[in-house]
Amino acid sequence: MSYHSIVMVKQVPDTANISGQVMKPDGTVNRSKLPTIFNPEDKVALELALQFRDRFGGTVRVMTMGPLKASDLLRECLYMGADEAFLISDRKFAGADTLATSYVLAQALRQLGNYDIIFAGRQAIDGDTAQVGPQTAEKLSLPQITYTEAILNAEGSTITVKRKVDNGFEVLEGTLPLLLTVVKDAATPRPFRAKRVMAYKNAHTLLELEKMTEGNSLLYMDQLKEEYVSKGLFIPTLTADDLDVDLNRCGLGGSPTKVHKIESVVLGGSAHETIPPTKDGMYALIDKLMEDHIFG
Amino acid sequence: MANYFTDNTDLLFHFDRLHLEEVVDIAEHGYTEASRYNFAPTDYQDALDNYRKVLEIVGDITANNVAPQAAAVDEEGSHFADGKVTYAKGIQAALEDLTKAELMGFTLPRRYGGLNIPTTIYTMAIEMVARAEASLMNLFGLQDIAETINKYGDEAQRQEFLPQFASGAATGAMVLTEPDAGSDLQAVNMLAYQDEDGQWRLKGVKRFITNGNAQILLVLARSEPGTKDGRGLSLFACYGKDNVVVRRIENKLGIHGSPTCELQFNDTPAQLIGKRKFGLIKYVMDMMNGARLGVAAQGLGISQAAYEEALRYARAREQFGKSIYAIPVVANLLMEMRVTLESDRSLLYAACHWVDLRNKLEEKIDVLKAEGKDATVENAKLKEATRVAALLTPMAKYVLSENANKITYDALQIHGGTGYMKEFNVERLTRDARITNIYEGTSQLQIVAATGGVIGDILGEHFTTLEQKENSGNLARLADELKEMRVLFLDALKFVADKTDKQFQSIAAKELVEIYSYLYTGWLLMDEAAQDSRKVFIARRYIIGAAAKTRRNYEVIKKDLFADLLHADDILI
Numbered sequence: 016m017s018y019h020s021i022v023m024v025k026q027v028p029d030t031a032n033i034s035g036q037v038m039k040p041d042g043t044v045n046r047s048k049l050p051t052i053f054n055p056e057d058k059v060a061l062e063l064a065l066q067f068r069d070r071f072g073g074t075v076r077v078m079t080m081g082p083l084k085a086s087d088l089l090r091e092c093l094y095m096g097a098d099e100a101f102l103i104s105d106r107k108f109a110g111a112d113t114l115a116t117s118y119v120l121a122q123a124l125r126q127l128g129n130y131d132i133i134f135a136g137r138q139a140i141d142g143d144t145a146q147v148g149p150q151t152a153e154k155l156s157l158p159q160i161t162y163t164e165a166i167l168n169a170e171g172s173t174i175t176v177k178r179k180v181d182n183g184f185e186v187l188e189g190t191l192p193l194l195l196t197v198v199k200d201a202a203t204p205r206p207f208r209a210k211r212v213m214a215y216k217n218a219h220t221l222l223e224l225e226k227m228t229e230g231n232s233l234l235y236m237d238q239l240k241e242e243y244v245s246k247g248l249f250i251p252t253l254t255a256d257d258l259d260v261d262l263n264r265c266g267l268g269g270s271p272t273k274v275h276k277i278e279s280v281v282l283g284g285s286a287h288e289t290i291p292p293t294k295d296g297m298y299a300l301i302d303k304l305m306e307d308h309i310f311g
Numbered sequence: 312m313a314n315y316f317t318d319n320t321d322l323l324f325h326f327d328r329l330h331l332e333e334v335v336d337i338a339e340h341g342y343t344e345a346s347r348y349n350f351a352p353t354d355y356q357d358a359l360d361n362y363r364k365v366l367e368i369v370g371d372i373t374a375n376n377v378a379p380q381a382a383a384v385d386e387e388g389s390h391f392a393d394g395k396v397t398y399a400k401g402i403q404a405a406l407e408d409l410t411k412a413e414l415m416g417f418t419l420p421r422r423y424g425g426l427n428i429p430t431t432i433y434t435m436a437i438e439m440v441a442r443a444e445a446s447l448m449n450l451f452g453l454q455d456i457a458e459t460i461n462k463y464g465d466e467a468q469r470q471e472f473l474p475q476f477a478s479g480a481a482t483g484a485m486v487l488t489e490p491d492a493g494s495d496l497q498a499v500n501m502l503a504y505q506d507e508d509g510q511w512r513l514k515g516v517k518r519f520i521t522n523g524n525a526q527i528l529l530v531l532a533r534s535e536p537g538t539k540d541g542r543g544l545s546l547f548a549c550y551g552k553d554n555v556v557v558r559r560i561e562n563k564l565g566i567h568g569s570p571t572c573e574l575q576f577n578d579t580p581a582q583l584i585g586k587r588k589f590g591l592i593k594y595v596m597d598m599m600n601g602a603r604l605g606v607a608a609q610g611l612g613i614s615q616a617a618y619e620e621a622l623r624y625a626r627a628r629e630q631f632g633k634s635i636y637a638i639p640v641v642a643n644l645l646m647e648m649r650v651t652l653e654s655d656r657s658l659l660y661a662a663c664h665w666v667d668l669r670n671k672l673e674e675k676i677d678v679l680k681a682e683g684k685d686a687t688v689e690n691a692k693l694k695e696a697t698r699v700a701a702l703l704t705p706m707a708k709y710v711l712s713e714n715a716n717k718i719t720y721d722a723l724q725i726h727g728g729t730g731y732m733k734e735f736n737v738e739r740l741t742r743d744a745r746i747t748n749i750y751e752g753t754s755q756l757q758i759v760a761a762t763g764g765v766i767g768d769i770l771g772e773h774f775t776t777l778e779q780k781e782n783s784g785n786l787a788r789l790a791d792e793l794k795e796m797r798v799l800f801l802d803a804l805k806f807v808a809d810k811t812d813k814q815f816q817s818i819a820a821k822e823l824v825e826i827y828s829y830l831y832t833g834w835l836l837m838d839e840a841a842q843d844s845r846k847v848f849i850a851r852r853y854i855i856g857a858a859a860k861t862r863r864n865y866e867v868i869k870k871d872l873f874a875d876l877l878h879a880d881d882i883l884i
Contacts, residue, residue: 213350
């Protein structure tokens with residue numbers, strides 16, 4: 016039996032390689048100077064999906080919600096072996112928190128349909144929330160298995176998954192369709208395949224084609240799109256118009272999360288305190304942690 | 312993310328200077344392949360863009376997957392048990408990555424699963440692989456074996472073997488050396504005979520076979536009974552699983568990740584490649600020339616790694632209250648290394664260009680002949696390309712492998728006592744470099760191979776043209792140095808020729824080949840310096856140093872340093 020998967024991927028700032036130009040004088044982030052990468056756990060999720068396809072057959076589609084630049088990420092997915100890629104992009108989706116993001120993603124998944132497994136990374140390195148995968152599953156009323164370390168087997172509509180827990184693992188069975196979030200150790204992403212890189216380096220999203228037509232009166236959007244579709248180099252883009260979405264639930268407006276303040280916290284070496292290993296010491300520690308609102 | 316292609320500004324500099332228009336046009340049959348393969352380029356720019364992207368993949372794998380395993384591979388080495396060879400874990404993983412990335416059929420035609428990419432680009436990939444882990448090059452860099460079958464095998468053989476290489480299902484080995492036939496391959500003794508069914512079979516022992524455990528073996532064997540020299544040898548392809556026994560693997564100084572095997576052939580069934588009697592004199596010579604470029608690139612990759620280790624260490628290490636990088640003698644040593652590294656790269660990729668041109672012109676002429684068309688122009692071009700490639704290939708192998716030893720030696724010196732310890736990479740690089748000027752023909756044999764072109768002064772016209780070019784400022788002074796070097800070269804050459812003493816000529820050949828390499832490389836750097844102002848520094852140090860070495864070589868010849876060879880028995884007590 017073969018299975019159809021969709022992997023949800025995200026382009027994130029490369030937090031390990033931030034250069035001086037990234038920070039503007041006023042302390043805000045200059046997004047255009049920020050190097051971006053494939054969110055590491057999403058890349059692992061794609062690898063796991065591809066391995067699953069290698070083993071059982073089927074298809075792997077990928078989708079991401081993001082700006083024009085996220086087209087790069089989708090090409091990378093094609094380079095690794097994804098069958099099809101979709102960009103979900105609209106200015107109306109911008110500024111979304113996890114609630115609004117998972118709403119749009121869920122609506123996009125409804126539209127794409129025909130899936131057995133939805134893969135997602137456990138979390139993205141920019142927000143570290145680990146909420147989007149689970150929220151998406153909830154919105155689609157799908158079962159979910161988080162912290163997937165390995166897919167042990169699939170038979171009919173039952174999948175057996177090894178899931179990471181503190182100090183060990185547990186093995187779960189789930190009924191398809193379901194959503195998996197994947198941890199970093201689950202797989203090592205394969206390298207780009209040379210032939211696919213050469214074949215798909217010119218694959219473009221609708222947004223990119225629109226950009227090509229800007230300021231070039233000789234290019235007509237419809238013709239251009241047709242040309243790319245005929246060559247198999249068109250990456251479909253889903254906008255707010257293409258999806259059945261309530262705009263009040265999208266983007267900044269649909270996001271109840273408000274960032275209060277961003278602070279760079281430096282945990283200095285001088286901040287440590289010695290607690291005597293006694294009962295009184297433990298009580299004092301608990302009091303201190305409650306005082307600092309670490310314990311509620 | 313680290314990347315051995317995009318982080319290497321000098322390699323990028325050379326990539327950006329490539330002029331492979333003619334080569335790629337022939338290779339792509341006028342860009343008609345694009346209609347059949349979605350990954351074939353539609354024009355030259357598209358092809359270059361493809362090459363860049365493929366090299367970026369190699370750069371990614373080598374920097375992030377291969378290099379971090381290099382120390383472990385060296386420590387673990389290859390294993391041999393129950394007649395079976397297994398690679399070090401890091402080597403196995405690297406081969407899997409390179410296979411998944413579809414990089415094992417780099418130069419092969421697309422119809423056999425290859426990428427149809429020129430040798431120049433493949434050599435750049437080899438350089439990166441060797442920089443990450445020298446012994447992996449011995450596996451990745453064996454694609455000349457497939458290329459030899461492609462070039463000289465028949466269509467059935469191409470269809471049988473090439474897809475196995477390109478898909479990574481098989482690796483290959485060049486099975487040439489025997490206990491009594493090392494540098495002197497004419498002495499090869501392995502028996503090739505036809506049984507009653509006409510099936511070719513191989514019988515005998517081969518030694519020092521890199522990756523001898525490979526699935527597909529290309530074997531040089533004596534097919535003509537009663538013969539004693541190279542004209543009795545033919546080339547065969549066979550499978551390692553068919554009655555080939557690995558007797559042992561060697562315990563080596565370096566390149567621990569590549570198994571070096573002793574093989575015993577017990578009436579192994581084999582296929583004749585090409586024509587009988589052409590095995591050594593044509594096919595193996597051709598294959599080895601390809602491999603020589605590969606080894607030159609291996610030397611360069613090791614040099615790059617060693618230079619970086621030295622630079623990093625010098626900047627970090629503090630003595631006498633400051634970083635040793637700030638000590639002039641250390642900085643000077645580093646600059647010497649850097650200039651050697653960059654001049655080596657110039658020589659290598661110039662050699663590659665001529666090799667590509669020769670290979671592709673041969674292909675084009677074959678096509679023209681088959682179509683009954685005139686190939687006069689192409690034949691003239693081919694003649695030149697063949698001569699220049701035949702000179703530059705051994706020259707590059709000689710210069711780059713010797714310099715790899717020099718650069719690793721100096722890199723270890725910069726580390727001081729620390730460099731002698733296993734904890735640092737530089738001692739491994741020093742060991743790995745040591746083989747590069749020995750295998751695929753020792754340095755001494757590269758000199759022999761290059762001598763013909765040097766004595767014939769085949770680049771004479773090229774140099775004359777360059778000497779007539781206008782230069783200004785620093786470059787004018789450097790051009791004067793090069794002109795003076797050429798005067799000394801021609802004088803020394805005449806002196807050697809006039810002597811008509813074969814022994815003297817064979818010894819003085821080294822001095823002459825070296826001067827010729829200085830001249831050729833010096834002019835390459837002049838050209839680069841005219842384009843990029845930083846390269847003026849490289850050209851300046853290289854050419855002034857080369858001029859001094861030229862004067863030394865000149866004097867050695869003119870003052871008859873080697874005259875005492877007549878008294879060798881009195882001196883060598």
